[in-house]
Amino acid sequence: MVTDVQQACFEAGIKFGSLYHQFAGTPVSPRSARSLERAMAEAIENQPYCESVVVRIDDDAVREAIDHENGYTELTGRLMEVEMRVGYADTSVQTRMEMEDGYPLMKLVDVADGDADADGDANASDE
Amino acid sequence: MVTDVQQACFEAGIKFGSLYHQFAGTPVSPRSARSLERAMAEAIENQPYCESVVVRIDDDAVREAIDHENGYTELTGRLMEVEMRVGYADTSVQTRMEMEDGYPLMKLVDVADGDADADGDANASDE
Amino acid sequence: MVTDVQQACFEAGIKFGSLYHQFAGTPVSPRSARSLERAMAEAIENQPYCESVVVRIDDDAVREAIDHENGYTELTGRLMEVEMRVGYADTSVQTRMEMEDGYPLMKLVDVADGDADADGDANASDE
Amino acid sequence: MVTDVQQACFEAGIKFGSLYHQFAGTPVSPRSARSLERAMAEAIENQPYCESVVVRIDDDAVREAIDHENGYTELTGRLMEVEMRVGYADTSVQTRMEMEDGYPLMKLVDVADGDADADGDANASDE
Numbered sequence: 001m002v003t004d005v006q007q008a009c010f011e012a013g014i015k016f017g018s019l020y021h022q023f024a025g026t027p028v029s030p031r032s033a034r035s036l037e038r039a040m041a042e043a044i045e046n047q048p049y050c051e052s053v054v055v056r057i058d059d060d061a062v063r064e065a066i067d068h069e070n071g072y073t074e075l076t077g078r079l080m081e082v083e084m085r086v087g088y089a090d091t092s093v094q095t096r097m098e099m100e101d102g103y104p105l106m107k108l109v110d111v112a113d114g115d116a117d118a119d120g121d122a123n124a125s126d127e
Numbered sequence: 128m129v130t131d132v133q134q135a136c137f138e139a140g141i142k143f144g145s146l147y148h149q150f151a152g153t154p155v156s157p158r159s160a161r162s163l164e165r166a167m168a169e170a171i172e173n174q175p176y177c178e179s180v181v182v183r184i185d186d187d188a189v190r191e192a193i194d195h196e197n198g199y200t201e202l203t204g205r206l207m208e209v210e211m212r213v214g215y216a217d218t219s220v221q222t223r224m225e226m227e228d229g230y231p232l233m234k235l236v237d238v239a240d241g242d243a244d245a246d247g248d249a250n251a252s253d254e
Numbered sequence: 255m256v257t258d259v260q261q262a263c264f265e266a267g268i269k270f271g272s273l274y275h276q277f278a279g280t281p282v283s284p285r286s287a288r289s290l291e292r293a294m295a296e297a298i299e300n301q302p303y304c305e306s307v308v309v310r311i312d313d314d315a316v317r318e319a320i321d322h323e324n325g326y327t328e329l330t331g332r333l334m335e336v337e338m339r340v341g342y343a344d345t346s347v348q349t350r351m352e353m354e355d356g357y358p359l360m361k362l363v364d365v366a367d368g369d370a371d372a373d374g375d376a377n378a379s380d381e
Numbered sequence: 382m383v384t385d386v387q388q389a390c391f392e393a394g395i396k397f398g399s400l401y402h403q404f405a406g407t408p409v410s411p412r413s414a415r416s417l418e419r420a421m422a423e424a425i426e427n428q429p430y431c432e433s434v435v436v437r438i439d440d441d442a443v444r445e446a447i448d449h450e451n452g453y454t455e456l457t458g459r460l461m462e463v464e465m466r467v468g469y470a471d472t473s474v475q476t477r478m479e480m481e482d483g484y485p486l487m488k489l490v491d492v493a494d495g496d497a498d499a500d501g502d503a504n505a506s507d508e
Binding site for chain 4: 018022025026027028029031032035036038039040042043044045046047048070071072
Binding site for chain 3: 382383384386387388390391392393394395396397398399400401402403474476487489490491492
């Protein structure tokens, strides 16, 4: 009833929601951005089927968001770009979070059914 | 390149990861479990495409997890069951978190392509 | 080396940091604000020495912060006021989070040493 | 009505509650523990009055807590030790989280009123 490709997309979504809601609100400054990027990536890479995570915190956006003298702000989707690759069975899913129309969007960029490709079955009939 | 059904499954995963990592760690007791269930459901129902969320915190499991005199524990996946329905375009996705083999699992329970059904296209060839 | 009054202030701070960083980032709308207020209060009231918590989410501020068509935003300190009372030994501590100069501030409002008061020792010499 | 020393203890508590509830629930394994330790420390060091944070995640405890084949667990107070130093006005506050009687405890270890010390007022009468 549920295909591997559907399961792969579901897993990709879980990783994105996890990353966002685990780390949103973290105090961040340009000084601490590198360690946070790395910890976010490595934490989520622990999760099942998660093949790679890249987090880029935008130091300029962070600086602009620092609106008080304390010199830090809280992490939100506006301050970072995220790329993630999830693999489930023969399916590889590429996702990305980036700003669109002034709002951070989590996007399903590509869903590749490796099995179908291997078969030369371009129209991916099981999907 | 990405179908509506794939997008629906991705959205369903996002909601699940969000719910879990936003609220895991919340101090909980049988006394506060009802308000937490409701807040979790209503918070996630705000998210796009999320049609309904039901959270059931297991008071017996909470009581068992309270291992010190303070009378509360921290919310984890072992202490609750969650059901969620996400709708994207013509697709309806049913998900559930429950214990399996002693471990809380987020499951894609059902993916229904309303459009295909309407066409009498029972084998949902585009999926 | 550490007095009861100091410990009381430390405990009050813990509750505030917990409340803020547990719930910041939660999707919120005027529709879900009431259940979130209640869950936040009851969750933190579970913690040791926490006597009462009142959370007021500002629906107008929430509406203003909703900057996209999805009809929700994420909880931050700008959208709520919080009052908390912590009791440790004979000390009662009153805290509050509110906007000041456009920035949400966690404040230690009052520290009352009940024991000293009982002694008619108004200037609380042990503090 | 509120002394600098009381404020210092309140600030120290805020940092501890923040650290705990921001990061509890993060997926962690021995492989990702180092980056998480560092990100936690640097994130909280951004907060006002926070002079230093040291986080040590116990790899053996993490390994023991990994109860399923996926090879990771979620961060809790049982898996780490934390030391923090907060400075407010002339007061320096030392805090620590460690296991006690099988339960992770946030402790106010030492409160030093530098001003009193400078006065040679060893018994810190105003505190």
